[in-house]
Amino acid sequence: xxAPLVIGSVAYSPNxxxxxxxxxxxxxxxxxxxxxxMYSNYGRQVDALISGSLDLAWNTNLAWVRTVAQTDSxxxxxxxxxxxxxxxxxxxxxxxxxxxxxxxxxxxxxxLGSRDSAQAAILPVHFLREAGLSExxxxxxxxxSDVGKHGDTGRSELDALRAVLDDRADAAAIGIxxxxxxxxGELLPGAFESFWTSPEYSHCTFTxxxxxxxxxxxxxxxxxxxxxWENPQHRPILEMEGLQAWVPPRxxxxxxxxxxxxEQGITARx
Amino acid sequence: MVIPRTPVSPPSAAPSAMGVVLDLIExxxxxxxxxxxxxxxxxxxxxxxxxxxxxxxxxxxNEIVSVEGLTVTVRHGRSPDPLAxxxxxxxxxxxxxxxxxxxxxxxxxxxxxxxSPKAERRAIGAERLQQIASEAAxxxxxxxxxxxxxxxxxxxxxxxVNSCTDELPTTLLTNGMLFRGARLERLRRMxxxxxxxxxxxxxxxxxxxxxxxxxxxxxxxxDGIRIAHDEGFRVKVAATLPADQMHELDPFHSFLDTIGISxxxxxxxxxxxxxxxxxxxxxxxxxxxxxxxxxxxxxYWHPVAADHDAQFVTRDIFPLADAIAEITRRFVAHRxxxxxxxxxxxxx
Ligand code: SF4
Numbered sequence: 105x106x107a108p109l110v111i112g113s114v115a116y117s118p119n120x121x122x123x124x125x126x127x128x129x130x131x132x133x134x135x136x137x138x139x140x141x142m143y144s145n146y147g148r149q150v151d152a153l154i155s156g157s158l159d160l161a162w163n164t165n166l167a168w169v170r171t172v173a174q175t176d177s178x179x180x181x182x183x184x185x186x187x188x189x190x191x192x193x194x195x196x197x198x199x200x201x202x203x204x205x206x207x208x209x210x211x212x213x214x215x216l217g218s219r220d221s222a223q224a225a226i227l228p229v230h231f232l233r234e235a236g237l238s239e240x241x242x243x244x245x246x247x248x249s250d251v252g253k254h255g256d257t258g259r260s261e262l263d264a265l266r267a268v269l270d271d272r273a274d275a276a277a278i279g280i281x282x283x284x285x286x287x288x289g290e291l292l293p294g295a296f297e298s299f300w301t302s303p304e305y306s307h308c309t310f311t312x313x314x315x316x317x318x319x320x321x322x323x324x325x326x327x328x329x330x331x332x333w334e335n336p337q338h339r340p341i342l343e344m345e346g347l348q349a350w351v352p353p354r355x356x357x358x359x360x361x362x363x364x365x366x367e368q369g370i371t372a373r374x
Numbered sequence: 375m376v377i378p379r380t381p382v383s384p385p386s387a388a389p390s391a392m393g394v395v396l397d398l399i400e401x402x403x404x405x406x407x408x409x410x411x412x413x414x415x416x417x418x419x420x421x422x423x424x425x426x427x428x429x430x431x432x433x434x435x436n437e438i439v440s441v442e443g444l445t446v447t448v449r450h451g452r453s454p455d456p457l458a459x460x461x462x463x464x465x466x467x468x469x470x471x472x473x474x475x476x477x478x479x480x481x482x483x484x485x486x487x488x489x490s491p492k493a494e495r496r497a498i499g500a501e502r503l504q505q506i507a508s509e510a511a512x513x514x515x516x517x518x519x520x521x522x523x524x525x526x527x528x529x530x531x532x533x534x535v536n537s538c539t540d541e542l543p544t545t546l547l548t549n550g551m552l553f554r555g556a557r558l559e560r561l562r563r564m565x566x567x568x569x570x571x572x573x574x575x576x577x578x579x580x581x582x583x584x585x586x587x588x589x590x591x592x593x594x595x596x597d598g599i600r601i602a603h604d605e606g607f608r609v610k611v612a613a614t615l616p617a618d619q620m621h622e623l624d625p626f627h628s629f630l631d632t633i634g635i636s637x638x639x640x641x642x643x644x645x646x647x648x649x650x651x652x653x654x655x656x657x658x659x660x661x662x663x664x665x666x667x668x669x670x671x672x673x674y675w676h677p678v679a680a681d682h683d684a685q686f687v688t689r690d691i692f693p694l695a696d697a698i699a700e701i702t703r704r705f706v707a708h709r710x711x712x713x714x715x716x717x718x719x720x721x722x
Contacts, residue, residue, distance in 0.1 A: 117403055117404070117406075118404065118405055118406040118409070119406045119407055119450075121406070122406055122407065258399070258403065259400055259403070262396045262399055262400050265392075265396055266393065266396055269392060269393055269396075282399075285399050285434065286392070286395055286396070286399065286430075287395070287429070287430060287433055287434075291395065291426060291429050291430055291433060292391060292392050292395070292426050292429075295391070295392035296392065344407060
């Protein structure tokens with residue numbers, strides 16, 4: 105029997121175990137069985153990948169960018185969720201607050217998620233900078249409720265929204281997934297509205313070191329991409345993981361984060 | 375787990391109601407699919423917050439399990455579809471039972487609907503049975519099952535049965551004791567290709583059978599099976615046994631083999647605690663998978679409880695599809711409630 109590929113994942117929610125058990129069951133029926141190892145944060149996971157105790161790591165965009173930096177671009181991205189290729193950051197405020205653009209945040213209070221959340225902290229600062237606003241131009245509050253998980257739990261984003269509801273901030277920058285989770289402002293008209301949505305960027309991706317031979321990686325990717333939303337056995341796993349199809353990664357989608365990380369002097373290690 | 379609300383002083387009701395959704399997303403995120411999260415509503419805007427929780431659950435694919443005062447319990451994800459867990463033959467409406475009359479030439483001590491020679495006839499009637507058969511066929515029902523009391527007491531049974539077999543495969547339950555004279559002629563006019571007879575025989579020898587059903591009844595039933603076979607009908611045997619005899623079935627099966635009943639037509643079930651039976655397993659709406667059952671009085675949950683108020687579903691037999699839908703809806707609701715109770719009180 106082929107030795108299973110060992111995949112690392114961060115335990116950001118209790119559903120991570122059923123997701124990976126489902127994935128392991130699926131791959132047990134393929135030519136490329138897998139096993140998984142859970143980490144409490146992305147720093148540990150990337151260390152394990154680089155040191156060779158993992159074949160693959162299921163990384164967020166920040167974990168991918170940091171792995172690239174630590175490996176001199178030797179690592180490879182193998183696959184992402186369809187939803188990872190079209191990720192955006194949404195700036196939201198209380199309905200009727202009158203924000204029309206990033207420029208209108210000048211002098212106002214913006215709340216950000218955990219400092220290592222790409223979608224709710226690092227990229228928002230980058231987008232402000234691109235709009236001509238430096239950190240001093242906007243009154244920034246950071247909510248570090250889930251550092252290490254790169255915004256995966258979204259808890260810091262929920263806390264940011266609470267700050268807006270409680271009038272401790274005028275606006276919040278959150279990931280599109282959190283915006284969707286609260287119903288995109290349609291659930292309760294009069295609570296939140298979005299006033300700016302970022303260009304699309306890439307989010308999570310399976311990351312491999314060059315030591316993983318192409319002969320092992322390629323059939324595994326082919327089996328992954330073969331998971332089918334219409335197949336009742338595959339569907340619950342895909343639903344829990346938040347995708348309809350696994351797809352090849354879109355590397356250009358990481359350019360904005362690479363730039364943001366370098367502008368903000370974010371280190372390659374944790 | 376009750377997730378505490380951060381105190382807010384809302385300038386308007388809408389944003390503060392929104393807080394409960396943030397609490398809910400966080401709570402749901404902390405439990406795996408199938409787990410429960412509980413949120414507390416603000417007393418000041420309970421209705422608005424509850425509306426919002428309902429809307430959020432509908433749009434996000436989660437499910438409200440209970441609302442008690444200011445506490446709402448939500449399941450992460452939806453509970454599994456109870457219908458999908460059933461064998462296709464068990465899906466409500468896959469077959470329909472009809473009680474044709476209720477009176478009977480026997481007075482068995484376990485009769486689940488208290489039939490006897492003294493029981494008042496409550497006949498479904500030719501017109502209603504014809505409509506049931508045609509609506510059943512249109513509603514996708516696969517089989518009709520006719521039961522008495524003893525249907526062969528009816529003078530128009532051949533016409534009744536033919537109106538059913540014209541639409542669907544049909545099984546006719548009988549004690550098999552009346553196949554003589556005009557009644558035998560009626561049997562002969564039925565459609566052998568679409569009708570199965572089901573005769574009750576409770577034991578391999580007369581003793582046990584006769585003790586419940588009356589002296590001489592075993593011999594007549596076995597003779598009735600022979601007549602039906604001679605007339606070219608398929609015969610099933612249904613036996614009703616006390617639960618403590620369910621483990622001694624081999625001699626019984628061997629006997630049924632000798633009288634020409636194929637193994638797939640040997641149906642042995644445990645005695646139900648209904649009607650005049652004074653012992654038996656408890657059958658309740660919660661524990662019984664429904665079998666749509668129609669009597670002259672209306673629609674019931676299951677044939678073993680067709681005189682039991684707790685299992686009465688509706689007086690309206692027609693449209694039959696609506697009656698089937700109502701039973702299906704109640705079944706799903708019972709199963710969901712039972713599932714959530716099971717999750718709340720796990721066995722250690
Ligand atoms: S069990 Fe059947 S045969 Fe016996 S009394 Fe009831 S209806 Fe008649």
